[in-house]
Amino acid sequence: MRPLLERIRGGATLVGDGxxxxxxxxRGLQPGECPERWNLERPEVLExxxxxxxxxGADIVCTNTFGGSALKLKQYELxxxxxxxxxxxxxxxxxxxGDRAYLxxxxxxxxxxLQPLGDVSQEEMSESxxxxxxxxxxxxxxxxxxxxxxDLNEATLAIKAVKAAAPGVPVAATMTFDDTPNxxxxxxxxxxxxxxxxxxxxGADIxxxxxxxxxxxxxKIAREFKRHTSLPxxxxxxxxxxxxxxxxxxxxxxxxxxxxxxxxxxxxGVNIIGGCxxxxxxxxxxxxxxxxERGA
Amino acid sequence: xxxLQRLSENMQKGNADQVARLTQQAIDEGCEPKTILDxxxxxxxxxxxxxxxxxxxxxxxxxxxxxxxxAGMDLLKPLLVKDGIPTIGKxxxxxxxxxxxxxxxxxVGIMLKGAGFDVIDLGRDVSxxxxxxxxVSEKANVIGMSALLTTTMPVMKKVIALAHxxxxxxxxxxxxxxxxxxxxxxxEIGADAYCYDAVSAVESVKRFMGAx
Numbered sequence: 001m002r003p004l005l006e007r008i009r010g011g012a013t014l015v016g017d018g019x020x021x022x023x024x025x026x027r028g029l030q031p032g033e034c035p036e037r038w039n040l041e042r043p044e045v046l047e048x049x050x051x052x053x054x055x056x057g058a059d060i061v062c063t064n065t066f067g068g069s070a071l072k073l074k075q076y077e078l079x080x081x082x083x084x085x086x087x088x089x090x091x092x093x094x095x096x097x098g099d100r101a102y103l104x105x106x107x108x109x110x111x112x113x114l115q116p117l118g119d120v121s122q123e124e125m126s127e128s129x130x131x132x133x134x135x136x137x138x139x140x141x142x143x144x145x146x147x148x149x150x151d152l153n154e155a156t157l158a159i160k161a162v163k164a165a166a167p168g169v170p171v172a173a174t175m176t177f178d179d180t181p182n183x184x185x186x187x188x189x190x191x192x193x194x195x196x197x198x199x200x201x202x203g204a205d206i207x208x209x210x211x212x213x214x215x216x217x218x219x220k221i222a223r224e225f226k227r228h229t230s231l232p233x234x235x236x237x238x239x240x241x242x243x244x245x246x247x248x249x250x251x252x253x254x255x256x257x258x259x260x261x262x263x264x265x266x267x268x269g270v271n272i273i274g275g276c277x278x279x280x281x282x283x284x285x286x287x288x289x290x291x292x293e294r295g296a
Numbered sequence: 297x298x299x300l301q302r303l304s305e306n307m308q309k310g311n312a313d314q315v316a317r318l319t320q321q322a323i324d325e326g327c328e329p330k331t332i333l334d335x336x337x338x339x340x341x342x343x344x345x346x347x348x349x350x351x352x353x354x355x356x357x358x359x360x361x362x363x364x365x366x367a368g369m370d371l372l373k374p375l376l377v378k379d380g381i382p383t384i385g386k387x388x389x390x391x392x393x394x395x396x397x398x399x400x401x402x403x404v405g406i407m408l409k410g411a412g413f414d415v416i417d418l419g420r421d422v423s424x425x426x427x428x429x430x431x432v433s434e435k436a437n438v439i440g441m442s443a444l445l446t447t448t449m450p451v452m453k454k455v456i457a458l459a460h461x462x463x464x465x466x467x468x469x470x471x472x473x474x475x476x477x478x479x480x481x482x483x484e485i486g487a488d489a490y491c492y493d494a495v496s497a498v499e500s501v502k503r504f505m506g507a508x
Binding site: 244 | 351446484
């Protein structure tokens with residue numbers, strides 16, 4: 001396979017995969033359980049999910065390592081197993097996809113706040129990411145995706161951890177924005193412009209947004225990123241906001257609706273289009289079909 | 297500018313050192329501790345809450361203001377206890393079982409303390425039993441539950457059901473909040489109020505206490 005960044009520079013639009021958590025809950029993950037523990041105990045489930053996304057047409061398939069940084073795993077007293085948990089996740093996906101798709105290692109927030117707002121020092125935060133990313137580098141990945149960030153300082157530390165622990169591996173970095181009367185901001189007060197500037201300065205190769213409140217807001221966010229950066233852009237939207245119907249969770253945006261809206265992302269020039277919470281292999285298949293139809 | 301006004305402004309800016317110094321100065325100048333609390337700290341935190349609600353400021357600003365507020369409160373608390381100022385109400389807060397997200401819950405705690413309520417924070421991953429044990433032993437007026445995950449929201453229903461089972465539902469009010477929550481869901485599970493944000497949580501608790 002041609003390296004991912006080369007493909008993008010050649011003008012290809014790549015399709016990412018959909019939700020991981022949604023798929024795990026459907027397969028019996030219990031609230032409060034550490035999702036990454038399944039990497040050790042039920043790797044066959046992660047292989048199955050990777051295969052479903054590959055079959056749906058994803059060019060990029062993610063690992064179940066969103067909460068795999070040492071600080072995050074510490075909440076479940078699993079931080080001593082950071083290396084094996086991350087390694088197992090990568091092996092499961094690799095087994096399912098071989099070299100038929102790019103393997104993207106997911107890296108989410110630590111769940112802690114940096115000093116002076118919280119108790120964690122820059123050094124501790126950095127070390128937490130370095131441990132996770134060293135495991136990625138050791139197993140071999142095609143992309144590292146730092147995602148759902150709200151604090152630019154934390155995102156910067158994570159990107160720098162990639163540069164230190166996995167030099168040469170492309171890094172995508174995405175933040176999650178709220179729609180406020182004054183524009184799009186993360187809960188920590190980072191605007192799209194500050195995000196674009198900060199993430200590129202930290203050394204990200206691909207930048208953009210994930211999660212959020214649905215595809216329509218994401219289109220606006222993508223436009224803002226396009227205005228503020230010349231780097232490739234990645235957009236991975238939720239299928240709308242979750243709604244409770246009785247005791248079950250329903251995401252409002254259907255595969256057809258999302259795929260139709262994703263045409264706007266192509267027009268804007270977004271380079272990687274995938275899904276986040278609530279998106280399924282059906283959503284990815286619909287986006288794949290739309291991208292193919294447009295010949296992107 | 298008088299001491300209380302400077303105190304309030306420094307608190308809003310998150311200058312913890314200045315807040316401690318000015319609180320002590322106000323005490324030394326003979327200000328009633330209750331006046332310092334209400335006029336400077338509670339008043340200041342209400343401004344911060346309103347600005348956050350309007351997205352004029354963001355989370356880091358609120359957290360720094362809260363730290364500064366605590367710097368002043370630590371000095372006032374022993375004096376208030378000595379004066380025998382009765383608490384205006386007690387709220388037990390927590391993120392429900394299975395959920396480890398606590399930013400929203402912490403904000404609600406900050407705003408409630410800022411409004412003069414006693415807050416017993418049970419932390420994250422709180423079981424229905426733990427909520428009710430604490431509420432009963434602390435003689436709390438209100439239980440505040442938070443959930444960020446759609447998968448943990450149903451736990452709230454269990455907490456309220458357990459309150460019925462233990463025959464304490466009538467002596468407690470339940471407020472609920474969190475990103476995936478809605479007014480409809482709050483009604484469906486029998487909560488007393490759905491709180492869209494920390495400021496509306498304070499408004500709800502005030503309303504309940506006024507009715508007591």
